[in-house]
Amino acid sequence: MTHYRPAGKDALVVRSLDGFTLLYHRPSGQTHLVASPVPEIIQVLQKVDADISTLYEVLAHDFDLGDRAEAIAELTHHVDALVALGLIRPA
Template sequence: MDAIIAYRRDAADAVAVCALDDLVLLYHRRSGQTHMVISPVPEILAQLAAGNAMTPDMVHDALARDYDLGERTDAVAEIGAHLESLVALGLARRA
């Protein structure tokens, strides 16, 4: 059985956010790096902003309330890939 991985975001003040139309700039204070992202990354980070650890399935369910995400299995896999990318950038961490 695969382990279920949950993710969480650092404190709200760890990242400064600047939205420029469809592009969002994320300045990670600790690393001094600025990351340019587009949807669905800001929406995924917004779900993690509450501070609770969330699995890709939980993020999917929260986003599905407002967005048509398509086929669940594909969407959850894509969300999981985005979460792993956010971990690699230091913008999220495994719980």
């Protein structure tokens, strides 16, 4: 199972803004405006390398994620997008 981590130490600047989160990716110079669950995924990965199942377990502790299979599929989609943007990477 693949584990994920942030792109690098201090690679992201994270700021909250009116219910959204701004992610500034220093290496690319790009800023991304994101909504839940992306900030929560980033927050978990800043604390610990995690695979999709671990992300689900950690997030399910604080949020009602609904059906496990559907939530895992949704988390996988978000993680794949974050990897494609270079914001996180496989560990």
